Amino acid sequence: MNNRLHRYLPRLLGACLFSVTLCGTANADLIGTDAAAAPAQAGEDRERVRAFIARPEIVRQLRETGVSPEEAEARARAMSDEEVHAIAAKLDALPAGGKRLTDFELIVVILLVILLAVLL
Numbered sequence: 197m198n199n200r201l202h203r204y205l206p207r208l209l210g211a212c213l214f215s216v217t218l219c220g221t222a223n224a225d226l227i228g229t230d231a232a233a234a235p236a237q238a239g240e241d242r243e244r245v246r247a248f249i250a251r252p253e254i255v256r257q258l259r260e261t262g263v264s265p266e267e268a269e270a271r272a273r274a275m276s277d278e279e280v281h282a283i284a285a286k287l288d289a290l291p292a293g294g295k296r297l298t299d300f301e302l303i304v305v306i307l308l309v310i311l312l313a314v315l316l
Contacts, residue, residue: 238277241284245272248287 249272255265
């Protein structure tokens with residue numbers, strides 16, 4: 197038994213050392229929070245774009261321009277994650293109350309208020 201152990205043990209250890217050299221090294225890098233959260237963000241952005249397309253006033257405007265809501269939904273599904281994120285970012289920039297005054301209209305309103313204050 198002892199003789200057989202002395203004969204096979206070096207071969208076994210040699211095979212183990214050889215198999216260790218065949219294994220590659222593992223590399224790990226740090227990733228940013230934005231890269232780790234990107235897949236979850238893409239799903240949220242897609243859902244926000246779908247919800248926007250499903251709003252009644254948007255459906256009405258799509259039909260007025262000749263685009264069916266189903267076609268708009270299909271186009272939104274075909275968009276890449278970057279395109280969906282860009283549209284979702286634009287949705288955040290839209291005014292919540294609807295139409296916003298332009299700079300020219302705002303200046304005219306301010307001048308009218310000043311003119312009324314001076315005259316009265």
